Amino acid sequence: MQPLDLSLALKAADGDLDLLHDVVEAFLEEYPTLLAALEPALTAGDSAVVQRASHTIKGTLRLFGNVPSKELAERLEEMGASGSLEDAPKTYEALKKSLESLRRSLLDAMKNLEKS
Numbered sequence: 001m002q003p004l005d006l007s008l009a010l011k012a013a014d015g016d017l018d019l020l021h022d023v024v025e026a027f028l029e030e031y032p033t034l035l036a037a038l039e040p041a042l043t044a045g046d047s048a049v050v051q052r053a054s055h056t057i058k059g060t061l062r063l064f065g066n067v068p069s070k071e072l073a074e075r076l077e078e079m080g081a082s083g084s085l086e087d088a089p090k091t092y093e094a095l096k097k098s099l100e101s102l103r104r105s106l107l108d109a110m111k112n113l114e115k116s
Contacts, residue, residue: 004064005065006064034053038053038076042092047080047083049080055073057069057099058074068101072091079091
């Protein structure tokens with residue numbers, strides 16, 4: 001698994017730093033809501049919601065390269081698709097921690113981009 005590669009997101013934004021900033025900001029605002037939807041779905045065993053929310057998180061993460069959070073979201077999505085949620089709570093907790101780490105990395109990377 002590779003670390004955060006903000007150059008991929010910058011490329012997707014056609015080199016527009018303002019657009020990249022907006023994309024990162026939107027992700028940082030949206031992912032907590034998606035995580036909040038996952039927790040009760042896991043408790044209720046609602047595999048469709050687990051699949052959908054995980055898919056959305058994974059799709060957004062593709063902008064930042066092959067970050068660990070993307071693999072975890074993909075694993076949760078697969079669990080939701082198969083209806084096999086036994087290991088999902090553990091994967092969810094790992095995803096939460098990974099996304100928090102990614103959040104810090106994104107904020108640092110954006111600060112460094114703004115300085116250059």
